[in-house]
Amino acid sequence: MPIFNQSIRRKIVGIALGLIVLMLVTSILSMVMSSQVGILLDELTNRYIPAYGHLARANIRSLERSVALRRMVMMKMQAPSEEEAYAARLREFEEADRKIDDEAEAARTLINAIIDDSRTPSDNAGLARIETRIETALTELRQAMNEDHAKLLKQVDDKQMTEVRGTLEHLDTLRDQFNQRIDTIRADMLKQVFASTRTVIGRQHQAIVISAIVTVLAAIVGFAFALLVSSGITRPVRLLLAGTREVEAGRFDKTITVSTQDEIGELAAAFNRMTEQLRHNERIRETFGRYIDPKVVQGLIDRPEVAIDGERRVMTIMFCDMSGFTSMSEGMTPRGLVRVMNHYFTVMSGPIRGNRGIIDKYIGDAIMSYWGPPFIEEDEQALLAGIAATEMVDQVPALQKQLPDLLGIRAMPAPCDLRIGIATGEVLTGSIGSELMMSFTVMGDAVNLASRLEAVNKVYGTRILISQATADAIGARLELREIDHLAVAGQSAPQPIFEVMARAGALTGAQDSLRAHYAEALAAYRARRFDEARAAFNAALEAVPGDGPSRTMLGRIAQFEAKPPEEGWDGAWRLEQK
Known part of the structure; x- marks a missing residue:
């Protein structure tokens, strides 16, 4: 999807903008519906209810006019006649009569305004009928009363009291008829008010429901959109985390699928390149592990300054040699000799590495190895070297039986055996060599002594000889036998040498x-x-x-x-x- 090809910043901004748009849409919709409800409320408050009020006051004005008429008659009938009071009552009568017209006209104006307003729903036909009925009632009342009023005034002037009473009764009848018609109109108008009120309440409820629905939909859409985008961010992050844990555990075959083109996608691609480089480095390490002990490689990676500067440490050195190798190799083909030596080194290297030793190099048919910090603890090195030596010696009988089969002959031309020399002492560890090629190795008197002890086995007819320092470090954990006080070539001070006979108690x-x-x-x-x-x-x-x-x-x-x-x-x- 195109959205996943954007940067994380754009995704986050997009989420924010989307939520803002949804919020604005919800707010605008709520405002529109609220404004519609407001228009309906305004019409109900300023038109329907006032129109009904004007009709109600028209009834009141009709009563006021009737009262003013009677007072006017009373003033005229008194002896002597009170012309000023009569004139005042006449003005009240005329004012009340005018107010009836004003109230009716105001009601009609408001009703017509409701009919003409297209923004609001209303019963225009019913309102039009009400407006017509108001006009009709007022016209008919005016026609009937005008005649009776003129007749009444003439009768009052002529002091025709009997006729005056008859005319007043007729006027009351007309007034009652007018009031009844107005009451009927008011009842119909009240129905319109109630209908408008129901409309307002319905629209208000509808606005609330729609606003709630739109808000919920906006929340759902916003959440789904945010979830969709965030999953596009978090899923690659989780994959990166899982891949990182795989790398931390030493497994470099984890590849992350790059599904986005944002920063996390670039990070995933970089992670894949990193794991590919780590796999490449691991293949190199495995390859060079056949030439350089993997522990040395890892130690140099962890502490490169050791290779550059060198250190002095107490270590245990072992030299192992195959006796009879020269005479045995004279009758072998090159291929047969390589096969034999590879098998011999494989068999003898197993106990060394199995006991955490470091194979320094293969010299002809000899193996040089060492034990010591930082690869193992200092108090374990001598014992592990002695155990490795005993296990190597234990492999000799099987090796003697395997060599003829490797060469395709019935018997070896010369017997083979093993000679091992072990010495413990302070040595220098570091990278030794030229600018073109270097080797991480150990140097010192202990190395020379171990080499000499390996050769001294020929003098004493032994297989494993160790120095006094090595014997002191082993103690009673192996079965040792002191062989002699010996000063090897290159040393002036003699020291005891010991033979490793077996494991403790064996x-x-x-x-x-x-x-x-x-x-x-x-x-x-x-x-x-x-x-x-x-x-x-x-x-x-x-x-x-x-x-x-x-x-x-x-x-x-x-x-x-x-x-x-x-x-x-x-x-x-x-x-x-x-």
Whole structure:
């Protein structure tokens, strides 16, 4: 509809103007009908009722004339005759006679005015008959009385009292006849007054009813018009609100139908463009989420200053590597190698992301990931990293069975296993790189230590090694075993390193015996009681045959027996190579 293509301002002004027009129409109609009622009331008040009054006074004037006539006769009949009094009564008689004519003429004039007024409904035929009857009655009265008056005056002058009485009686009869005719005319005139009154009352009632109906219709039309226009405004607003809530909930597929060309229509079109851009950005985010962890992307969106300025935070770093990858990859086709690596990264990335870790990068067959603020709380990071490591190790047996099927061979050319190193410490987080390409990553001693611990697994034959800071943060929430005091390449001060054996309470009896014997052996080893240490390490191997750390430590004892450590030896082992 064209009305919906207008601006909101024009719609509101249109509603206001429409309501004003309806109000004006109602007011004008009420004024017209009130004026018509006023005209009828004016006619009733100034014509009908006065005309009736003139007829009533004509009766009175007739009586006054009769009284004046008798007084005049009385004055003439007295002895001696009072001529002055007679003349006064004669004047009264003539005045009363003239007033009868005046009252009758005034009544006729008003009746003719009613008949001539085309603005008001009236019984013109009935009024015309009344006017004619008044004229007839007056004419007939005048003709009859003029003769009797002249006769009466002559009889009075001649002192013919008997004849005077007869003439007076005849005059009274004529007067009564005239009064009766006037009374009949007045009765008919009263009917006309009542009819006019009913007309006025009816018109007034009609005006009230019509005004009420028009007012109600105007209100209904105005309300419908306002409702129609306002719905054209509020409906898109409600759609915008619903769309905004969808966007707030992260659903960007909501599209609003643009049904108007006003400001709200423009806003709806802008909203659709915004959601399209958000969908586009979400597709970009999903695409880059395969290259950059989505949590990092969201973190950079929420706090872009972190990427620019960098921050120092305590974080837990993990390095994961596949052992035997080099020999395994030598006999693979490029396509087979890509298939294997993609499957391997998919399987190993699941526990990391499942435990709220951030995958920083894939390096060859290695995975670098980290835990820490602002992505998780600081007191949870070490435990989550340890849990992720145990879950990754749990995936190794299934992975070893799946790889031959992926390559289409019966058995792998070389066994594969997993090595994980975890360290906790202060690192620098921020965007590192060139002007052309940058990467949000972490840097620091904890990163280097985690990388070294991953490699140290080869020395001890372990799968998961963690730093002392990580072990302190985990506490008793995982089953740990201290392996050695170690100074990795690049570090001068040795520190304890620990193996993550299992979740809390998940150790078998053999593993628990292994940990106890190994702790006893490690204490004897650091105290240079190598015979006692050898016996305890062997006891550990009896509990869990093939335990890598026990074998490594027995090899060191053999070296120390051939070449004892120097005086002041602190029981630590130092690695010169990475």
